[in-house]
Amino acid sequence: MDFDLGWILLGLPVAFVLGWLASRLDLRQLRIENRRAPKAYFKGLNYLLNEQQDQAIDAFIEAVQKDPDTTELHFALGNLFRRRGEYQRAVRVHEHLLSRADLSAADRQRAQHDLALDFLKAGLLDRAEDALRKLEGTRYEAQALLALLAIYERSRDWPQATEIAQKLQDHGEGSFSGRMAHYLCEQAAARNAAGDSEGATQLLARAITTAPQAPRPRIDQALMQVKADRPAEALRTLLELSSVAPQSVPLIASVLAQTGSAAGQVPQALAALQASYDSFASLDVLDAIVALESAQGTQREQARQRYLQHLEREQSLVATARWLAGEKLEHEQFHPQVQRAIEHATRPLTRYRCAACGFEAKQHFWQCPGCQAWDSYPPRRVEEL
Template identity: 70%
Template sequence: MDFDLTWLLWGLPIAFGLGWLASRLDLRQLRIENRLAPKAYFRGLNFLLNEQQDQAIDAFIEAVQNDPDTSELHFALGNLFRRRGEYERAVRVHEHLLSRADLSRADRHRAQHALALDFLKAGLLDRAEEALRKLEGTAYEEQALLALLAIYERSRDWAQASEIARKLDAGSPGQFAGRQAHYLCEQATKASPEAAEQLLEKAIKAAPRSPRPRMDLAALRRRAGDAQAAYDLLAETARTVPTSIPLLAAPLADAAIACGRRDEVAALLRANYEQTHSLDVLDAITSLEDEPDAARQWYVQHLQREPSLVAAAKWIAGEKLEHEQFHPDVQRALEHAVKPLTRYRCAACGFESKQHFWQCPGCQAWDSYPPRRVEEL
């Protein structure tokens, strides 16, 4: 069979024409997709600015479908899911990013951090801890350590929290020595007396100006019957951290009575009271007085300086009234009225409590309770 060259002459222009048409169609499709992706992206941004998260999510999903290789769109979508509480969808987005082989090192670390935040917000602390541990040595290491610290505080794993605080104190501009001392003190509350003493000594070295380790160690030695050692520790704390005297005034007075240092402590407390007019220091001073009348006189002097309902109630408790039969009722009413005034108040969140806390039960802040009662603020 003879080959007809005319078909070749016709075929070459036809093939060229079809190729040119196909390329034009591809370019047209590419232009359409490129126009659609930015429109969807900017539409999503507009919805975000107007706080319309549902519509923003829909727009970003459309943008991701049109341009599945853009990592920024995935990050935006994952963060939106997390903000809305759709943690499973956020996890899927960030795990998809981590599974991509073409993801840059910086974006991989960013996706790992975002995934850890997903688990943290979802309350999956074990998975969050595992994800945060993988950020060691990255640009997100400090943020990861702070998140780990929050996890260990929340789970009251004080040993791990102490280790993280040590790393943060060594590698960041913030000061975590005081926090580390608190963690060691928390561990000491659950330890044997011997182990507790070692932990508290370590806490004193970590934060020499923190009053809690010395106060806890003094209480430990007082329970062991060593009043002199307890007194020495508390007196040293009073000298080095004068602002802590209202907190340690009562145990200091108790230890001084036990070891015969009453006059020395009385002088120290009176000097501090002249400067602070603290109710706790005042109570400690009255506990050192031998005569009840002399003790009550201190409350009278306080009333002359400060209009204190707390001091008035304590003075009236030891006085004889003209109508003594009504004294119990009056006293009960006064004690009920002064209860809110004798509380401590967190400076961070305003949570009030009958006792002083080193960590606020409300907002979990450390050292947020000033050593003064509500009436003194």
């Protein structure tokens, strides 16, 4: 077969021209796509500024399709999904980022952190825990530890919560000794409920060592001693508490009066209560003093005089109701109705209020049932705040 060299010479220029045209078409298409991607990106930002999340998501999806290698678009899209409650879609976006081999170490840590937030918001605590554990040693470690602490508190896994709190304290994130004392008290309460009073006592002793200024361990210890019919020991514990944490005396004023009477040490109990009342005029403490004095034979009129003295010191509707309960009115037949009306009006004033979220309750809580904050309830009634 003859081979014509002329065809080769003719074909070379044609091939060159075709290649040049193809490259020009590719460059043109690339320019068009590059123009479209930023346009969709800025369109998404504009929607976000106008709080139009649905349109912003559509614009970011378009931008990601045009430029799938842009990590910032993926992060923006994932965060939008999470804010809208579309947790599964957020998880897919962040898992896709983590599967990329070209992702930088900083972006990989960020994607891992965002994935953990997705699981937390979705309530998948087991998967959130695994994701947060992988952030150890990264710049997100402190945030991850705080999130883990919230998970363990929520699930009432107090040993694990103690471990995380200790790590946070070691990392210089503040003092967590008070919280760790609460964890020990929670475990002690469970032991005591199960009948293991000795184990509960040991845990409370550890709690006192962990946070010497915390009032709860000594209060729980005193209540256990009262239940075990050891009033002298309970009184000793409460007197120690009044010197270590005097601000907490209103919480145990009635128990202090009862144990002082039961142990035959009324003067000591009265002295502690009076010292507390002198530093802060708490009605709980005043009620305990009146009850203790009345039990010792003090005349009723003298006891009522204490409420008048309190009114000279503090304006109190509750103290007024206490005094009025024993007063004779001009129209005595209407006294019960008046007394009930005043007591109804004062009932909200005798509640405790969380300083973090404002949640009010009849009893004092160490952890707020509303916002889960620890030690957010002052040991004072609403009227005294």
